[in-house]
Amino acid sequence: MIGASGSLGSVVAEQLSQKNQVTGTYCSREPTIKIDKVEYKQLNITDKKAFEGLEKGFDCVVLVSGAMPATMSGYEPQTYIDVNITGTLNTLEFCRQRNIPKLIFIMTFSDVSDSFYSGLPITTEQPRKLAMTGDHAVYGISKATACDLIEHYHQEYDLQTILFRIPTVYCADDNVDFYVDGVKRTKAYVKMIRSVVQHKKIEIWGNPENAKDMPYVKDFSRLIELAVSSKTAQGLYNAGTGSPVTLEQLVNEIIQVFAGEESVEKTYRPEMASQPNFTFDMSKTEADFGYQPQYDLRSMLMDIRDSVDSAVWLTSDL
Template sequence: MRKILVIGATGSLGKVVTENLSLQYEVTGTYCHSKHDERITNIRYLKLDVTDKFDFEKLEHVYDCIVLISGAMPATMHGYQPQKYIDVNITGTLNTLEFCKKTKVRKMIFVMSFSDVAGSFYSGIPITTEQPRSLAMTGDHAVYGISKATACDLIEHYHQEYGLQTVIFRIPTVYCADDNVNYFVDGSKRTKAYVQMIRNVVQYQRIEVWGDPQNAKDMPYVKDFSRLIELAVKSKTAQGLYNAGTGSPVSLEQLVDTIIEIFGEDNSIEKVFLPEKNSQPNFTFDMSRTRAEFGFVPEYDLRRMFLDIRENVDPLVWQSGDK
């Protein structure tokens, strides 16, 4: 049985990816801060600090593939610590690549932010894998985006220099069925927008529609993403950057109507339009290269995703928070 190492196995993404891979492979998952579910007995868990190259010595030298998910990001950062992006996203990636070289790991899969093409939002043109970089050079995402782009350059170097098979998945926000309902904006904690929308529907029978209702974005579901990782583990030919969205952007209006359908008790939910508020991003990914290489087609549309979230998230989550 092939052996897979998932670095960052206990976060919202890593947990689902790790558990899915464990159905077919012998999986070791690492964590740094988040605890793992001790009821899961078919996965071996180890604590690993990716910024410390000597910490990698505790790992076995037997892995066929490494999936690097862990990383520092604005959505999980209290305050602003740019050095953390350098340490975790750049040094951590370098340490992982060095471990691959030292132990002769044949493949590495990396999860990349879509921050490298931030300048291509709102164009109405699907973003391809060949799109030139357009990193934001201001704001709290700037160093983050720079660090992730640099990590990708390091990965490409190790592919060309040492023959490591490397697969990079560029992701937008991936939606998950868990109780992790908060994130950080400019270092301050906020409730995720879709969570607040669901709470308003459930508790107050109203929902706010911010900005332009026609702005549309890719909304991939974690179960589709975990299947894409599985396909990459199996692929002998995949190499380089692949978009990991849906190719079918969801407008804010569609999102609102679907939340009302799935979480509203009837059709009397009040829609409150606030065009003066900030709109959601407007973008979609060109998924042609991903489909061609992996035969990947998302199984979860928006409605099926929210049905699955409703089924798997404790209803008490929707009963919390402010109006």
Template structure:
């Protein structure tokens, strides 16, 4: 039986590794790429062909083997959460020029499908409104702050995929992604160029130690919380769908309040007899609220949420013992 050939560009990040691991365990042949020579032991153990690729340099694509790829999944990109300091040129070079190079590689090698990851910051102007944001809404980015140049570059990159669809017939599927939740051994990110800890992973650590957790602002404000394994099933459905096109919201269908988030974490990760006390801090700023209409993904891709919030937390607990992460942590720079 012929196996589906998939090129995953950006396979060393959290989404890329979860996706690579999932697809390699099914009926797919994978070629994985990353910007750095890291996690090579993991890919070697899985029997996955891995190579370094700098998408901002067209000549770098000559390294890729001449497989008959059915689809390219483009997850690589520069984002604020991974940028120390501030260098907007990286957004242009990697997110725009890099995407153009990927699309040219697809055109030149007769690869007729690309799946593209778009930040949901392209609709940030609709956040905190209580409105369910639709897939085809007019974009409304916020053009100030550390995400401005970033989202400009991602919108331009997404539009390039649509251009290549209209001009060359390459099927483009764009996933508008909020934060994708998962267990990940590195709990840090960058905000305004400064390293900080991810909030939800910090809450989990506090719950494991039985420490006090604060709920800031309005505890009833809700947002979409999407688990990595639900996003991965969406990607697989997109790989297999011959007609899907355009932007698809990635969402949960059931937004969760901050109070529900914290109480769920305390219940799932707290030790019996040593549950974290919860303190309400209405004097602090509230969390951002974003709500996504996922009707299109349900109708056209057959998407069904398999990991609602509490099930997600229980699965994250299991993932903490996944041997994949021991290999990753021993093989990172």
């Protein structure tokens, strides 16, 4: 598994290690928390020769590692080219040269961002339409190019390739910050939880009826496990929930889970920007993997509440 030390990759690696022998890679810094059953190796995927240090005998590669705007301080578009395109090509060559029969890849949903407000579930057949402006443009282009390279290796070398298109996957770890236009900010839902816990108040920005898919990392890791086991799945799959959550629902559940019976003041701010409004058609994913999410919104928030370091999540200054 390439990229086993981040918020997403570490949970996937732990899930896979329950039934599989897993080698997990990290790029530069060794993981602070290691999973007992996972063997860790350092790997820079932009360096083709670095793959020579990996052992033989793998039957699947899960490629989670990638450069993305949410983790980029400032703006370095070359990084997207190096990591997401060259890194993917190096991984594909590694699969070809080692006769590894399967690659699983994580794809962004920015390739269909123009369909967010259509009111229709986004299908896997939705035409690709990439943004050509903004800080996500080169990122989206690089991920789409990686997908095209993967399809080439599928057709040319009969590599089984499974691509999961993901929205934001919600995690329960101490990584509460991300980058917007290269500037560090705290994740919106973390700020909302902190406001409820510390001040017993919460703001609802934009249209409270806008709804979006909110998959939980533990469900997503089970989906990856199903993909590793599948002998027939091929191509692009949506990795959402198919059950979008409105902002109003999210706020009400945060209050219930983190404030309980205490009164919380809600303030509506319709003049502020709204969250995206979209949902995924999950029919292909359900049919090919027999997949159904186990976590709804409340159980996800309860698991986050019971799993995270409260000193980081709940008591930091707003």
